[in-house]
Amino acid sequence: MAELGRKTVEEFRQSEKMPVVVVLENIRSAYNVGSVFRTADAFLLEAIYITGYTCTPPHKEIKKTALGAEESVHWKHFANARLAVADLQQQGYTVYAVEQAENSIALQHIPYAAGEKIALVFGNEVTGVEQSTIAQCAGCVEIPQLGMKHSLNIATAAGVVLWEVVRTALIKP
Numbered sequence: 001m002a003e004l005g006r007k008t009v010e011e012f013r014q015s016e017k018m019p020v021v022v023v024l025e026n027i028r029s030a031y032n033v034g035s036v037f038r039t040a041d042a043f044l045l046e047a048i049y050i051t052g053y054t055c056t057p058p059h060k061e062i063k064k065t066a067l068g069a070e071e072s073v074h075w076k077h078f079a080n081a082r083l084a085v086a087d088l089q090q091q092g093y094t095v096y097a098v099e100q101a102e103n104s105i106a107l108q109h110i111p112y113a114a115g116e117k118i119a120l121v122f123g124n125e126v127t128g129v130e131q132s133t134i135a136q137c138a139g140c141v142e143i144p145q146l147g148m149k150h151s152l153n154i155a156t157a158a159g160v161v162l163w164e165v166v167r168t169a170l171i172k173p
Contacts, residue, residue, distance in 0.1 A: 005159040008071045017046040020165055021088060021119040023095070025133060027154060028125050034065030035155035036122070039127040041069035043166045048075040049084040049119075067157075080119060081133040089136075093117040097129040097137045098161055100150065104142035107164050114169040122154050122159055 005083065007015060022040055026069040027033055033055060040048055050056050056077050057063070057070040085095050096110070098120050105111070112118050121137065123129030134140060143160055152160070 007072075009068070011164045014073065015044060017044050017119040018166055018169055019093075019115065020162065020169075021047045021049055021093060021117075022158065022162070023051060023081060023088070023119055023121040024054045024085050024154075025120070025129055026120055026124045026127075026158045027054040029154075031060050031065045032153065032155045033059075034062040034067075034070065036158045037062065037066035037069040037073050037075075039155075039159050039162055040073045041066075043162055045073065045162070047071055049078060049088070050075055051078045051081040051084050051140045056089050070154045073117075079132065081135065085119070085121070085133060085136045086094065087117045091117065093119040095119040095121065095137045095140045096139055097121045097123070097134045098143075098157060099123065099134060099140045100142050101134065101140040104140040106144050107141055107161060110165070110168070112165060112168055114171070118165060120158075120165070122158055122161075125154055131151030 022036060024033060024036060036048060041135060062070055088095050121129050121133055
């Protein structure tokens with residue numbers, strides 16, 4: 001790890017973060033949760049907000065896929081997504097649901113610029129983001145998909161969406 005220039009847990013915690021928060025709403029699979037922790041660590045994200053019945057660390061299945069990222073990434077649990085979204089909005093975050101919906105914004109057109117605070121809500125593997133949560137958000141972001149299937153695993157979707165947000169933030173004007 002030293003040869004790769006990787007941060008220690010303490011260095012990660014003290015590093016300036018991307019002003020990006022992931023909200024996980026009622027995710028069934030602890031493996032998906034762990035994978036999102038690992039992605040959040042890779043992109044130096046601010047935090048993960050875990051809501052509803054989504055499991056929280058410590059959990060053996062989260063640990064298996066997070067590979068220690070559950071120790072480095074700040075996380076917080078809320079009883080439901082409504083409370084998490086309200087908390088983020090009070091902190092000045094613009095919150096988007098990642099969901100296929102009428103009038104959704106294609107991911108490559110998300111109105112985001114480096115330094116802006118953004119939060120992205122990822123929903124249940126089967127039912128997606130709850131309609132009541134979508135109603136609280138500034139809009140929906142959708143990953144363009146060209147094949148026959150029009151859904152991605154939540155961990156894969158998080159990787160795609162978060163990379164696009166981070167990539168956009170890294171572009172120097």
